[in-house]
Amino acid sequence: MFSSISRRLPARYILNQRTFATGKASGGHISDDLLQKLGSLSTQALVDGLWVMGWPCAQITGARPLAPNHKCVGRAVTMNFVPARPDIQQDKPPGGDSPEYEAFELCGPNDVLVMASVGPWESVGGDIKFLRLMQRKIGGLVTDGSVRDTDEIINYGFPTFCHSTTAKQGPAAMQPWEAQGVISCGGVVVRPGDAIVGDQDGVVVVPAKVAETVYGIAHGREVIEDIVKEELTKNPGPPGKFYPFMSGKVKADSPLGQLLATKGITPENSNQFEGSADW
Known part of the structure; x- marks a missing residue:
């Protein structure tokens, strides 16, 4: 879907946008x-999973x-x-036809x-x-900008991740341009349909x-980290003999490899070992 604002743009731009969006x-x-x-x-x-695959940074800054x-x-x-510009503001579809409300109605x-x-x-x-x-029972809201009316948004109950809070009005500085396009948010490219995961450490x-x-990859790493923490709890000491490790490069005869083997994790059934990666 391309933004309703494109109906007011030159035909060549509309064609290019529609072709890409679909x-x-x-x-x-x-x-x-x-x-x-x-x-x-x-x-x-x-x-970590994306990092070992060689992908760029995936955490939305701020x-x-x-x-x-x-x-x-x-x-x-x-x-x-x-950014706000008077002529574009005048041409923007009014009220409920604005691209931001187009995006709202796609959410569940x-x-x-x-x-x-x-x-x-x-x-x-x-x-x-x-x-x-809130009415759409959205799974979450993420922005590299700020939100206002903080107490009320928290009361709405949906998870919200933002740079900060503010009393400023958004329309004074910017205007909605496009729904369901490829965007840059907090230095990270986001495509419609990508998985967005947020917790106390941020948003990925x-x-x-x-x-x-x-x-x-990520699940395998978490399993290994739980095993290492369990071992260090039973036998306190520096974690250096187990760390650092990189997924896909754990050596079977290393201290970490030997520890994992006691839990039944081997190159035959895990993609975390040297030569066994599937990426």
Whole structure:
């Protein structure tokens, strides 16, 4: 879907936008089951999973939980703002036809709305706008900007991750431009349909195209870390003999490899060992 604002743009631009949006805007579909599994992992495990695959940084800079214990997981619905400009503001579809409300109506319990602000201190919305997100039972809201009416948004109950809070009005600085396009949010590229996972450490974007592989790596790492913590609890000492390790490079005859073998984890049944990686 391309933004309704494009109906007022030159034909060549509309054609290019439509072609891209219907072809490459989405990187694939993540099943509900895989989404749930990704949400069971920590954001640091997911970052590590992408890191060992050689992908760029996946954590959205500045997106912090608005309230303690906020946790979100869902498929990305994207919304992009651009700096305010009078002529574009005049041409923007009015009221409920605005691209931001187009994005709102695409959201549901398994979706996270990702809003790319023009600056960290600019407001992407407040209580009246986001009442609709509560009604849609949204899975979460993520922005590299700020939100206003903080107490009311917390009371709405959906997880919110943002740079900060503000009393400023958003329309003075920026305007909604496009729903469901590829955006840059907090220095990270987000495609519609990507998995968005947020916890107390921040928000991570898992590209839909590699989500299954990322889960396999990240889950394997978390299993190993639990085993190491259990061992160090029983036998206190520096963790240096087990760390650092990199997924796909654990040597079977190393102290870590030998410890894992006592738990039945070997190169034959794990992708964490040297030569056994599947990515």
